[in-house]
Amino acid sequence: MGRPLLAALAAAAALAAAHGTARADLLDDVMKAKKIRVATDLAIPPSGMIDANLKPIGSDVETAQLLAKDLGLELEFVQTTGATRIPNVQTSKADLIVSTLSVTPERAKVIDFTKPYAALQSVVGCLTAMQAKDWPDLKGKTIAVSRGTTQDTTLTNMRDRDLKIARYDDDATMVTAAVSGQADCVATSATIVGQIGVKNPSRAFEPKVPITTFDLAMGVRKGEPRLVERLNAWIADNLRNGKLNAIYKKYHGAELPPEMRGS
Template sequence: MNIRNLTLAALTAVGLVAAAGASADTLGDIRERGAINVGIDLGQAPFGMVDGSMKQVGSDVETAKALAEGLGVKLNVVTVAPANRIPFLMTGKVDVVVASFSITEERKKQVDFSKPYAVSEVVVATTGGLALSGPADLAGRQVAVTRASTNDSLITDALKADNVDASIVRYDDNAMTTNAVLSGQQDVYVVAQSLLVPINEANPSRKIEPQFVLRTYPLAVGLRKNEPELKAWLDTWVTENLANGKLNGIYETFHHAKLPDVIPDA
């Protein structure tokens, strides 16, 4: 390669690095386009789902609608799954993600988050009217949980921390764990509270009722890094719509529970 080509290559490399670190203007692009492309997981009831009329519904769907309305643009829903939420953001297939997207330190290395607009709570739940107030009440009981899940780790750590002698019964997936509890094999279930809504609607004669919260995960709008204008707009929008009760109303409609008075940042 001659000196001229080396110089051009070096300048190109510098330009690419500078572009990667520069602020983008997705907010301006959205307004100019007149539409926002939002990634939503429609397989995660009650956050996102398709009802019997093939209508997209759920708390994240309604949140995205309200977000688009706040921007004064059309909403385009792009279906995402947990594994492709970040790739879809990074490749520009979506402008933002509103898909039960919890804030974690690992994810913050790749993407940015708005202020949290909702929560996902891991609870200890029971059937048959069994009342529990904390981990100590699990002594001598069998506790159903999905193997190798976050819920598994949380209950294992909680029992160990309080030196509680309980038996953890692990199943290979959520469906198997739910069926075990509904069939009476165990009457204690460690589960995301959001999952109880569709489970109880489908099984009204054997409701699984939350007893106490193990962990609260904040959920936020995901966006690409280096988007200061969009992040500022989202943060203001979340703050205003938590204060006026709109986001709580959406959450309560689909989750049958109120948002905490204070939503943790992480």
């Protein structure tokens, strides 16, 4: 009785191993289906939004569209939120995340990242005519921030810089302060800095002093190295030829960091 039982267990183990080895490869699946499902938040302008004709637009949207076109695939957007981006790929509701996904060690434990395709730049922006290249140039200048943001925390901790900080409840009131002349500078994303001049062309702002930059990458479920490799090659090509930079500049009003564009 021992031998038949051992034989049955060995056969079961072999069958399980075969199933594990034969697990579908996501890149093959996507190419065979001729469609890629991309999780994108369409409620975070200018990266993802819906236009007046109810069509998705934004920098992440155009990035996904360019990817699908280059791969010869139909594109299906899987609308998501910040909280559901990762679960969408873990449960195979989406093949890929393209949705302002910053690279963090915690996230890298549960999904795989591509190389960065874009960045979220946090800066101090001031009037275009103002000469300010580094922190000492901002001494005595009123810098508007949104209360409780990472920019607020960072500047508050720079007590040795003698910065004059004006706190506002949200980005809208902060921008209003800059537009109306209540603030010389703002500490926020480079994207918002670029929008100030749109509201008041006579008070155009531009990024002056960088605070920090978060890499944004595409996210894939764990265990799909071929898909990640293919995406990395595509990202490298389109950073090199300037297409990803053009998409970013179109919506964010600033170029990608030089070190990223040169990759």
